[in-house]
Amino acid sequence: MKTWTPDASEHFESWLGSVRLSVASDPSLDADDITQDLRAHVHAELEAMPEPVTIGALDRVLDSLGNPSQWSETLKPPAEPSASWFQRHVTDVVAEWQKRLAGDWGLPVMLLAVTVLAIPTFDWIGTPLLLLVYFVARAQVNYAPQSLTGHKKWIVYFPLAIGAGVLAGLVLGFPLTLLNGNGNSFETMWMLGSWWVVVGVLAARDPKRVQSALKPFAGAFDASHARLLSLVGAAFLIASSVILLSR
Amino acid sequence: MSWTTQLRKGALELAVLNALNGDRLYGYDIVRLLRRHDGLMIGDGTVYPILSRLKADGLVRATIEDSPDGPPRKYYELTRVGREALNEMNHAWQSLVSSVEELRQSAHKGNR
Numbered sequence: 001m002k003t004w005t006p007d008a009s010e011h012f013e014s015w016l017g018s019v020r021l022s023v024a025s026d027p028s029l030d031a032d033d034i035t036q037d038l039r040a041h042v043h044a045e046l047e048a049m050p051e052p053v054t055i056g057a058l059d060r061v062l063d064s065l066g067n068p069s070q071w072s073e074t075l076k077p078p079a080e081p082s083a084s085w086f087q088r089h090v091t092d093v094v095a096e097w098q099k100r101l102a103g104d105w106g107l108p109v110m111l112l113a114v115t116v117l118a119i120p121t122f123d124w125i126g127t128p129l130l131l132l133v134y135f136v137a138r139a140q141v142n143y144a145p146q147s148l149t150g151h152k153k154w155i156v157y158f159p160l161a162i163g164a165g166v167l168a169g170l171v172l173g174f175p176l177t178l179l180n181g182n183g184n185s186f187e188t189m190w191m192l193g194s195w196w197v198v199v200g201v202l203a204a205r206d207p208k209r210v211q212s213a214l215k216p217f218a219g220a221f222d223a224s225h226a227r228l229l230s231l232v233g234a235a236f237l238i239a240s241s242v243i244l245l246s247r
Numbered sequence: 248m249s250w251t252t253q254l255r256k257g258a259l260e261l262a263v264l265n266a267l268n269g270d271r272l273y274g275y276d277i278v279r280l281l282r283r284h285d286g287l288m289i290g291d292g293t294v295y296p297i298l299s300r301l302k303a304d305g306l307v308r309a310t311i312e313d314s315p316d317g318p319p320r321k322y323y324e325l326t327r328v329g330r331e332a333l334n335e336m337n338h339a340w341q342s343l344v345s346s347v348e349e350l351r352q353s354a355h356k357g358n359r
Contacts, residue, residue: 001316001317001318002317019292023296023299026296028299028300028303028304029296029299029300029303030299030302030303033295033298033299033302033309033321034295034296034298034299036311036318036319036321037273037274037275037295037298037299037321038274038292038295039317039318040273040274040275040314040317040318040319040320040321041274041275041278041291041292041295043314043316043317043318044275044316044317045275047316047317064290064291065290065291065292066289066290066291066292066293067290068292070289070290070293071290071292071293071295071296
């Protein structure tokens, strides 16, 4: 298979996204079927082109395919000559939004909406929702990065960042859930310090696991960061032990 | 939209079915076949929604095969229902063309 420049690959995926949007309003059309055929068509057309495939060469092929928004028009009966005000201003606008949500924007918008709804109910319902959103968003970033172009990428990265923060907070603050408000501040400090020493030692042994769990925000995490966490934990532990024993 | 574009759109579905008559082709093969005939194609991409619709209507079936040169290819062939529908459509088309031609000829000769 030919190699493509990153620009050309991204442009093609974005174009396929616009094809999906164009055909989404017609339930008799299968967007997956059509995009699969188009992939084969474009690769066959580019077979004779030099490598790597550039955005210019790709555009020439896409131009020959025509405007996707006109393809589904091909199959539609001629439009009614006069649409009512309601049809033009309400039904058509709703249909357009449904079309957008059914296309590649559907998942990013849903992830963002659930995140925004989950934040005010953070404690009971929100935390599991945010973690669920985090894992779905991570799957999207890991397994379908080509679908995240332009603004879509940032819509998915926002819930991902919130989810990663919640996950990191839950792991680092685990002793707080055990104490559940009991214990004085030095006892809390002692528990946190002991826990961070353990977490730091484990993370230093396998920093890649931390990078993977918090991808793409912990790419620079390494054993030195984990050791620093252990050191801070040890400092908390020693300081709180001295205070608790001197009482 | 021009009258010729409308006419092409109407004829394209019939052309796709005829291209598949007795053959098993993938989408790009069909496009190349239709390109050889002047006046049929509006844009190459128009063929793919038509194939998707024909498949949903049960007139064609598709099988996916790996390709050594690129992504997997979807090969289309007519179903029994598709062959029957194509016969009917070809008859209707022939009758339409004959009628229009007769009218044109008679107008040309002035015998009405």
